[in-house]
Amino acid sequence: MSANSTTVNTVLGAVPADELGVVSVHEALLSVLPGAEHAYDITLDRAEIFETLAARLRDFRAHGGGTIVDSTGMFHGRDVPLYEALSRATGVHIVASTGQGPEELLGGYFLTPQTNPPTPWPADRFADLFAREITEGMVVPRVERRGPAGLVATAATRTGRTATDESLLRGAARAALATGVALSVRHGADAAGDLGVVLDEGLPADRVAVGGLDRQDAVAAGAPERIAGLGARVVLDHVGTEDAGHLTDAERADLVTGLVRAGFGDRILLSSSATGVAKGHPATGTPYSHVLTAFVPLLTARGLDGDDVRRILVANPRDLLATR
Structure with missing residues (x-):
């Protein structure tokens, strides 16, 4: 199920990278907190979920969107058959991801293997787990494997990288390197340090997208410029979120403009971390179309032209997601 350098793995199979159109690189379709599906007050009505997500995806397409990347990884509600049906019904390409993290969201199976004393899973075990979801297809529990994942996604603990987080990062980097797909890392407390771990595995910097770089703490530390300077992709992935922990959209637009003028226009990616269900x-409450309807006008008002915008929304994610 591997793809060549001009294709991207979607839930309906490999498609030419040039057909992705506008890409939103860090969203969630169905997001289920691990274990919530067993709670007495949680219902999973598949027909209702389908209709809600289909309406959101059609809105995205109506405003010029082409591809949604569901970057939630393996165990947060990922439903590959549902995503296949949604893609067919709406015409939106959907790229699903493999991966896990941070440590606090892992199941006990991955945290306490039967060793004495208990130790985190080694990086090679995570690498094998993730790589098989790309080369053999994503697991549908108790049933089968489906299409290949198009991205490895992981995250570090917000308060600082743990030993298990490092194992996850290294395993994710090895899986990406072995299969040719890209790696998305939601950084913890140290964006450059987390990036350094995956680069230490030999993964080229331009194959790594570092998320969370529109957090206030990341911006205060100069992380967006530092990550761009190291050659990795800078992901501002909370466009539309305006709270104490993140930039406002106006501040994000200023940051994007500054990065473009500093020569880093080819390293910027945008998304909203929107959750469909x-x-x-x-x-x-952020629609998948928010970047297109509300944020792009802020960029053009600051002097970015159509080529700048197309590069950020189309060319940059296309180059990241194309399997190498």
Whole structure:
């Protein structure tokens, strides 16, 4: 199920990278807090979920969107048959991801293997787990494997990288390197340090997208410029979120403009971390189309032209997602 350098793995199979169109690189379709599906007050009505997500995806397409990347990884509600049906019904390409993290969201199976004393899973075990979801297809529990994942996604603990987080990062980097897909890392407390771990595995910097770089703490530390300077992709992935922990959209637009003028226009990616349907945690109210309808006008008002915008929304994610 591997793809060549001009294709991207979607839930309906490999498609030419040039057909992706506008890409939103870090979203969630169905997001289920691990274990929430077993709670007495949680319902998973598949027909209702389908209709809600289909409406959101059609809105995205109506405003010029082409591809949604569901970057939630393996165990947060990923439903590959549902995503296949949604892609067919709406015409939106959907790229699903493999991967896990951070440590606090892992199941006990991955945290306490039967060793004495208990130790985190080694990086090679995570690498094998993730790589098989790309080369053999994503697991549908108790049933089968489906199409290949198009991205490896992981995250470090917000308060600082743990030993298990490092194992995850290294395993994810090895899987990406072995299969040719890209790696998405939601950084913890040290964006450059987390990036350094995966680069230490030999993964080229331009194959790594570092998320969370529109957090206030990341911006205060100069992380967006530092990550761009190291050659990795800078992901501002909370466009539309305006709270104490993140930039406002106006501040994000200033940051994007500054990065473009500093020569880093080819390293910027945008997304909203929007959740189509959430179970066990609050959903975001941000539509998948927010970047197109509300944020792009802020960029053009600051002097970015159509070529700049197309590069950020189309060319950059296309180059990241194309399997190498």
